[in-house]
Structure formats: C-alpha cells, structure tokens
Amino acid sequence: MKYEFTKEELHQIERIKAKFPEVKPATLPVLWLAQNKYGHVKPEVQKLVAKTLGLPEAHVHGVAEFYTQYYKEEKGKYVLDVCTCLSCQLCGGYDVLHYLEEKLGIQSGETTDDGMFSLQQVECLGACGYAPMMQISNERYVNHLTPEKIDAVIEGLRDNTLPEFESNKMPQHQTEEN
Amino acid sequence: MAADWRSYKPKIIPDIPDLHKIDVYIKNGGYEALKKVVSDDWTPKSVVDEVKEANIRGRGGAGFNAGLKWSFMPEPDGGPRYLVCNGDESEPGTFKDRKIFEYNPHLFIEGALIAAYAMRCTSIYVYIRGEYLSWIQMMEKALSDAYDQGFIGKNIFGSDFSVNFYTYTGAGAYICGEETAMLESLEGKRGYPRVKPPFPAQKGLWGRPTTINNIETLTNVPSVINNGSSWFKNIGAENHPGPILYGISGHVNKPGVYEYPSGVPVLDLIHEVAGGIKNGKKLKAVIPGGSSTPVLRADQLDDVSMDSESLRSAGSMLGTAGMVVIDEDTDMVDLLWRIAHFYHHESCGQCTPCREGTGWLEKILLRIKNGEGEVKDLDLLLDLTTQMEGRTICALADAAAWPVRHTINRFRDEFEARCKKSVHAVA
C-alpha cells in the first residue's frame, strides 16, 4: 500500500501550519488527519507525516507513542473505549467492560475476529456524571450504559450506525432546548 | 452568604435556550463587556486590576487569583504573547468545562478575548482534550461565528486591539493538563512538564510570555467587567468568591453539573441538589474536587462547605469542584487502587520518585486488594507518599500521593481488615 496525502489534504495541512509560527506544532493535528484517513498511525503513516512536514521520523514517532488516542496498530472498525476510572468504577464501569467482553468474546485489549470491534479500558473521559459510559472510535460518547443499551448500540454498529449524540442537560434548566 | 444558594440564578450557564448561538448570546448582552474594554477608557492595566480585585480563583484546581497571574506578564516588547486556555479536563471526577463548550461557548470566548486584551496577547489557543471531539467542533463553530462578527481578528470593534484565536486538539494524555506540559504539547512534542522557573509568563510558548487559564476561570471575566469586582466578591464564599460549576458524580440520585455560588455546604449539595444517595443507602465518604483531593468521611462533613478555606480546615481541597459521592457499600481498597492505577498510567516518567513511586503505590495496593497484603504494607505506602511529595518537576506525584495517604489514614480499619485476610478466606 502506498501512503500519500491527496492535494486537498495537503491544502488542509497548509491551513493547519498557518496557525503556528513554526512547523512542529502541526505534528499532532497532522497525525490526527492521517489517523482519520488510514484508521491508524503505524510506522508507515508516521513516515508519511514526517516527510510531509519535513520533520525527523524519530520526532513523529515519539509523539505518536506518547499519546494514547493514536493507534499504533490496526484496530477494529469500531473501537469501544470503556471508562473504568473513579466515578465509572463506582457506577458499574467494570460490569460494562465484562459484559462487552462476554458479548463480543474477546478480552479488553483485543479485536474480534471479524475485525468489527476492538475493546479497551480507558481513563476518565470527563463524563463522570453520566456513568457508566464509553466512547466509540474516538468520537461518540454513550452514557448511562445498561445491558439493554449496550445490546442496542452493538446492533446499531453492526449496521454501521453510530448512536446519536446525547446532550446531557443541566439539571437546573427548565426550558427545552431546540 | 452561602445560605442564599437556593435562590441563586445561574450566570455561567443560565437557562436561556440556544444561548450557544451567537445571535442569542448577543441579544442577551453578549460581547458588551469586550466592546466596553476595547472602546472605552479601560486600559489593559485597569482590566487586570479589576479582575485581580475580584479575586477569581483559578478553577483548574490550584485556585490562584487570575488577575494576579495576569499581572506577572512582562511589558510588551513588540513580539508575540500568548494566552493558552486549558480545556484538557482530565482529572477524574471533573466534567464541567465541557458544559461551557456546549451551552455557553461565547461567554468563554469573550472572557478569553478580554484576558488577551488585558495582557496584550497576540494569539489565543484553546487546548481541548482529543476525546472531546464533538465539543471541539462546537467550539470551532462558535469561534468561526465570532470571527465573522469581527469579535476576533484585526482591529476588534474598530480599536487597535487585534488577536487570533485557535483550537488545538489533544490526543489522550492527562499530563497535558499540567500547564507546562500543555505548552510542550502545543509545540508539537511529547507532553513533558517543564522545570520552573522560568515561569510561563517569562518564557512560555515558543519562549514567549504566556499565561495559562482554565476555561471556567475565563467565563467569569465578562461579568466582572459588566458588574464590577465588588458585585463578584459578593457572590458565595468570602475568600473564594463567584459562581462554581459543581460536577457531582458517583452514588447520587441526580448526578450532573450544577451551577451555584461557591461555599455551598457539602451535605446540601449531596442531599438537596443531587437528590441524595442512590437506593436509599447511607453516605460513606466524599472526594470533594477531583481524584487528587483527599477523601472526607461522612462524619467529617458537618458544616463543611465548598470553598478552599472550609475544605482546608476539614482536611481536603476544593480542586476542580468535581465531587465524587461514595455510598456505604463501597470498598475503599478497590477505589484507592483504581485511583493509584490512574496516576501510574498517567505519569510521564521524567522524575524517578513519580515514575517509580506511582508504580509501587499501584502494585502494593493491588496486593492488598487481592488479599495478599500485610499490615506493614500500609506503613510502606504512607512512607512512599512522603518520599514522592514535593520532589518532582510537576504536581502529578503529589496528586498521586495525597489520596493514598488520606484514604489509608481515614479508613485505616478497612485497609487493615483486608490485610489480615488470607487469600483463601477471600476466595
């Protein structure tokens, strides 16, 4: 497989670079762009990022390794990040994790044989009041998980449908949002 | 003052439908404070002084007076100067800044613009944790609308004040919430905290003068300009005034983010605001302001309120005001092991006492959790916490040490009981 950015992506990278007085700060955003395109930032992709930005490969590699959201290996089509940290632990985060392990037939850290799902445990996602919760593929937050809700979410994902964005209203608010 | 929290009307996130839209925000008096400071006779220094007088204490955890921090910026020398807004929000139990991105992003933008005017910054970066993708998109929309209205960019309201405002997306690293790690990350590197001094005001982003403030801290700025510092100081607790976004999670009936004045009694927040403990259980303990703040037992909470002074005398801290409520059935050994796991996972590894110390804390706690611990392990843990504290580049090591020390001291019986059990008895 040949790794390269399209013309449009290169334009986008120029716009990213314009936000900063030097090139290096573009490392994180361009790694994001690459991961969104390829689904991971394995060494081949890191190489592309380094070459495009004119930065040493060792630098890009060091950054990719430091941050947990960059996938240094290929993952399932959907990555399920289950929070088991403090508030989620108190509200059943581990039950969610074990339920998913059983349902998908994999352990935390593994990917299903059909390549559909990777399951991971993560640290606090900043949704503590809506525990237990998980995030799907660095994108959608799904809150207040129950076995029924998890079943529905997994079924939806098998049909390629991400659950809808959930807005958690301020409990003090009376009026309806549009 | 705390007595009147029940009649308080939210100011940071008021109950106005669609306030996140710029036209609704403007219709409700939005961007008036910005207009006032850049067009009237508010000098940058007078803005700094007013904010300092208001005593907005940093809402990112350390509680430092925002105006005082701004006053540390050196005189302009014609080169770039930066304001970095901290939206990393990763301290377990904390989920408030996200509400601002979603419900009132323009209040934050306006506050940051006024701060930039006061410190004569040339660019603003808002660093948001990568997991908050949906909320980053909301911020980008809000910023682009504010650019279109001319509130950001060149010659704002026809004045000679010009500033840029960008988002920056993190990629999963709690340590990037630490202000100097955030600067490293923004510079496109691994998030390793820097040795201080030099402080960011002297040598920050790309070596230039920089101030870092939390998102919620900055949302308080427009109201201080509109209403004056004495108005602000009359809200809530005397030494820690102003509105607070309280994030309440754990074993309560109505968890969520609530806005009230500082200084609400802890027990009122739990029983009245958050609807009491789930399933009719009893309260066992509270972590008042994020995972690093020392846990308080239920019997330590009488007359304790959510402000730095009151919590300090009770033996804890306000932190981020992200309160975690713990019921009677909770196993404190399991809970503490999970907190220790978090800090070990997030240590950047630069300093030996932190890298090794957080590892040992987790390992020994796991041993105790599994019923393989001995009572002398508890003293070993306490000893480790003293060896870690105050000996490292950043405060992560302290943040890891405090919960271990205080949870063991305050629930010693529970830990000892677990140590005495044999593995077989547990199974």
Ligand SMILES: Cc1cc2nc3c(=O)[nH]c(=O)nc-3n(C[C@H](O)[C@H](O)[C@H](O)COP(=O)(O)O)c2cc1C
């Ligand atoms: C390990 C560590 C993590 C931190 N994480 C955050 C964070 O997620 N958000 C935040 O606003 N401040 C965080 N802080 C505090 C910042 O270093 C800094 O004090 C704060 O952003 C300053 O803003 P304020 O004065 O307005 O509170 C953290 C500090 C440490 C030591």
Ligand code: SF4
């Ligand atoms: S105290 Fe820990 S997190 Fe902070 S710089 Fe040292 S090793 Fe890194």
Ligand code: FES
């Ligand atoms: S502890 Fe799970 S989101 Fe904060």
